[in-house]
Amino acid sequence: MSTTSFTKKSLGTDSIEPGLTPPPASDHPTPFIKRKLKLGGAKSKKREIPEGLWQKCPKCETMIFDKELDENLKVCAKCEYHFSIGARERIHSLVETCTFEEMDAQMISVDTLQFTGASAYKDKLAANWKKTSLKDAVITGVGRIGEHRVALGVMDFSFLGGSMGAVVGEKLARLIEAGTEKGLPVIIISTSGGARMYEGMFSLMQMAKTCAALAYLAKARLPYISILTNPDYAGVMASYASVGDLILAEPGAMIGFAGPRVIKDTTQAELPPGFQTAEFLLDHGLIDAIVPRKEMKERLIEYLAFMMAGRKNRVVTAAA
Numbered sequence: 571m572s573t574t575s576f577t578k579k580s581l582g583t584d585s586i587e588p589g590l591t592p593p594p595a596s597d598h599p600t601p602f603i604k605r606k607l608k609l610g611g612a613k614s615k616k617r618e619i620p621e622g623l624w625q626k627c628p629k630c631e632t633m634i635f636d637k638e639l640d641e642n643l644k645v646c647a648k649c650e651y652h653f654s655i656g657a658r659e660r661i662h663s664l665v666e667t668c669t670f671e672e673m674d675a676q677m678i679s680v681d682t683l684q685f686t687g688a689s690a691y692k693d694k695l696a697a698n699w700k701k702t703s704l705k706d707a708v709i710t711g712v713g714r715i716g717e718h719r720v721a722l723g724v725m726d727f728s729f730l731g732g733s734m735g736a737v738v739g740e741k742l743a744r745l746i747e748a749g750t751e752k753g754l755p756v757i758i759i760s761t762s763g764g765a766r767m768y769e770g771m772f773s774l775m776q777m778a779k780t781c782a783a784l785a786y787l788a789k790a791r792l793p794y795i796s797i798l799t800n801p802d803y804a805g806v807m808a809s810y811a812s813v814g815d816l817i818l819a820e821p822g823a824m825i826g827f828a829g830p831r832v833i834k835d836t837t838q839a840e841l842p843p844g845f846q847t848a849e850f851l852l853d854h855g856l857i858d859a860i861v862p863r864k865e866m867k868e869r870l871i872e873y874l875a876f877m878m879a880g881r882k883n884r885v886v887t888a889a890a
């Protein structure tokens with residue numbers, strides 16, 4: 571199954587956020603400099619600047635100071651390339667200070683299938699807990715964006731390639747249910763290589779579960795905004811990410827079900843230029859708007875004002 575083959579590749583990445591390599595066939599097999607500090611043998615003049623403080627933009631190849639990149643929400647100031655950004659950083663960029671109440675913060679995955687292979691699932695989990703300081707690939711909670719209280723879920727690619735296991739699905743389903751109960755709009759910002767192969771069928775079940783929860787949200791006539799960020803593939807795109815009332819994407823995000831290499835090999839056809847980019851999908855009607863990261867908060871406030879018009883009193887009541 572194409573999902574599985576893609577996911578495998580994604581899970582193999584050891585890149586630490588923000589060292590995200592877009593998943594499809596890339597012209598830049600190693601777009602980022604190695605981030606390990608070399609303690610010895612740094613004799614040449616070139617090595618006077620320690621590695622790990624700079625990153626090379628994969629699009630315009632400019633060297634960017636890490637601090638500068640952080641201050642610019644991980645967007646290249648020269649060409650606007652959007653680097654991967656961690657879930658916590660993203661929440662910080664959108665939600666009003668001190669208004670975010672995280673839900674299910676301690677929920678962790680269990681190795682139900684006792685999966686072993688090239689590496690055991692429990693070892694992978696332990697390594698990712700340590701590497702990312704995250705419990706799983708999504709953070710959920712209720713917070714305020716402008717004057718709107720929202721139920722917000724944000725995925726993080728650095729945790730096992732943003733793969734969707736039972737914890738990601740359960741946390742999102744509970745978030746959507748909380749939104750439905752409290753009368754809040756739901757926003758999910760996704761980035762994922764797809765279903766989590768280590769959880770087999772349990773991960774695939776999350777597709778149905780999240781979509782069922784969203785159907786109840788729709789019944790309550792509450793809006794769901796899906797924001798697609800690079801990369802966004804497979805089981806996640808085939809479920810909650812693609813069923814938003816409003817679907818936004820970040821510029822240049824790669825979005826699809828199977829990766830372009832798999833599609834090309836299967837169909838034996840040349841793919842059109844820009845295939846699977848956010849811009850291509852905007853032209854073809856899959857997404858509603860492309861919103862640069864730095865404008866996202868402002869635009870969300872506008873969209874929420876429009877989508878929640880006439881329901882404001884109810885939201886304030888729910889917030890009280």
Ligand SMILES: [Zn+2]
Nearest residue numbers: 627630646649
């Ligand atoms: Zn650039």
